[in-house]
Amino acid sequence: MIKLEIRHKTNGTSHFETRKNSIFLGRDRSMDIVLEDPLVSRQHAVIVARKSEFVLQDIGGRNPLRVNQREVVSHVLSPGDVIDIGDTTLVFDESKASEQNPPRDHNPTVVDARKSIEEFRDSGEWRGGAPTDTVTQGFAGSGEGRSLRNLRILENFSELVRSLSDHRKLLAAAMETMFDNLEVKRGFIGFFTPQNTVDIRVERNQGSFKNSSYSRTIVERVRREAVAILFSEATEDSQSSTSMLDSKSVVRLNIKSAMCLPLFRCDQVTGVLYLDNRERSESFTREDLYFANILSHLISLALEKEELYEKIREENIELKTVLHQKNRLIGISAASKEVQRKIKKVAVFDTTVLISGESGTGKELVARGIHDRSPRRGNPFVAVNCAAIPETLLESELFGYAPKSGISGSDPKGKPGKFELAHGGTLFLDEIGDMSLCTQAKILRVLEDKVVDRLGGMEGIQVNLRIVAATNKLLREAVSEGNFREDLYYRLRVFKIDLPPLCERREDILPLCQHFLALHSADSRAPLELSPRAREILLAYHWPGNIRELKNCVEEAILLSNGRVIYPENLPSDLRREDVPQPFCTLTDVEAQHIARVLQSVNWNKRRAAEVLGINRSTLYEKIRVYSLEKPREVPVNP
DSSP states (O other): OEEEEEEETTTEEEEEEEOOSEEEEESSTTSSEEOOOTTSOSSOEEEEEETTEEEEEEOSOSSOEEETTEEESEEEOOTTOEEEETTEEEEEOSTTGGGSOOOOOOOOEEEETTSOHHHHHHSGGGTTTOOHHHHHTTOOSTTHHHHHHHHHHHHHHHHHHHHOOOHHHHHHHHHHHHHHHSOOSEEEEEEEOTTSOEEEEEEEOSSOOOTTOSOHHHHHHHHHHOEEEEEETTOOOTTOOOOGGGOHHHHHTTOOEEEEEEEEETTEEEEEEEEEESSOTTSOOHHHHHHHHHHHHHHHHHHHHHHHHHHHHHHHHHHHHHHSGGGOOOOOSHHHHHHHHHHHHHHTSOOOEEEEEOTTSOHHHHHHHHHHHSTTTTSOEEEEETTTSOHHHHHHHHHEEOTTOOOTTOOTTOEEOHHHHTTTSEEEEETGGGSOHHHHHHHHHHHHHOEEOOBTOSSOEEOOOEEEEEESSOHHHHHHTTSSOHHHHHHHTTEEEEEOOGGGOGGGHHHHHHHHHHHHHTTSSSOOEEOHHHHHHHHHSOOTTHHHHHHHHHHHHHHHOSSSEEOGGGSOHHHHTTOOOOOOOOHHHHHHHHHHHHHHHTTTOHHHHHHHHTSOHHHHHHHHHHTTTTSGGGSOOOO
16 A cells, blocks of 8 residues: 655645555546645656556656655655655655555567467567467367357358458447457547547547556557557566556556557558556457457458448449540549549538539530539439429429329329439439529429428329539529528538530640540541631630530531641631731731730640740740730730
């Protein structure tokens, strides 16, 4: 028993005694002995029992620790020693010190977790209590029942690993396996962040692992050295070089026994399986460590399998997108890349998406891209142009009608609507801004309740689908004018994607042209290309019809061309109206005008302009300086 007499100049004298093996002293309320003294640090010192001795250890106090008027960092206490901390004096009582039973030396069992199961079992690190013989001979003796149960649980878990692709369920199953087999009170599976902190994914415990209520020392050593650690107060392993009593967290949390095993990814420790018990020191044995190490290997393999599966799935989606050229999103501009990034981000969720942009910017293509990358890609993609269907027929198209509903020309068996046809997949509502307020109210109910009422039907039909809407109108203004329901607007605008017009991303014009030409060349032997002058005309045009107009122009030029090169005369007349003969001028003026047109066509992106002109950027910068092209208003532009 440790007994202390505490003397303070203003608070008087008090006594403290305990049978604990460690006592923390400081100003913090979590300490065993709380010293209300401004000269005492929050965590100042600890008294620890080591064998037959009591050791006083400074753990970071700002003011010095004194024993018998002498400054110390660590000191073996003797009966009658006087400890001074700030204005507080503690006297170590000799009357009860001899009654304290000598504690065991707490040394961990440490093994290399990167070894194979056979090496781990048969290595010299396992000697001294390892069940090497019993493992190979059926675990005869008193441990037979437990060992056979270990094998059965591992077999069941391995079967689960083969069929389970959800890593959260996998980790939860692993934790259940540990708690079903071992005498454990607390445990978690966590993964290291870039800052080397632990992100706990699955935990089971009587209390909580928040506020660092686990041994960080053990976890950090596992991460740093890639070893599996078994710690127990009942373990005496002279081969271990590190005493766990040096860990403040083990002593402070009163951990009687603990196991910590690393989780690997490509031979790198990425996480840990941590278990501890604070009631019994005999909770874990070396056989438990062997069992847990096998389980941690299975977890690591399963996580690698899932990661590989996700990578292959993403690559498969990319390859399918490339094969279906018509559904590809083409663009090298910053705006196009941002749209592609948003598609990848939102596709994996079931979020409702609102796509806005001018007519012909590719809104349906974006909707198909979201569907093709989503978990619903194996189910239908149903598109409805709300502006193309008369208002009297739109409701029956969307919701369908019940058998014998009395509608003129109705099928006696009834007809499912677009909502039902898109069950399990994605419904794309194009030009939703042209829908009447009455239909908007019905769509809002479907969004909220996932129930469709057929026209003339008596019962609702449950549907499971994702809705992607698109419009070329400013819905916010339509809400202000009373032409669009505000509640439906906010229900649709969970995630918004804005498509800029083609004239604002001219860098995409030539890549789009090459894409359309490649689609045509796939059906012919001779590849098609654009002449330099044709490129200039395409870049200079303002494209009011956006990508749809560009595609039609390229197709017309292909039909009018006689060879594999498309010249200006093959382009539609609307594009060539601005291509009138220029008055005679100097070669310098021609060069200045040409560079100015190219710069304007690429929104003054000098890298792209240099690529179009076929010169390096340093030459372009010099010509911009010579021709004073930094100020577009000074550039001579002929009407």
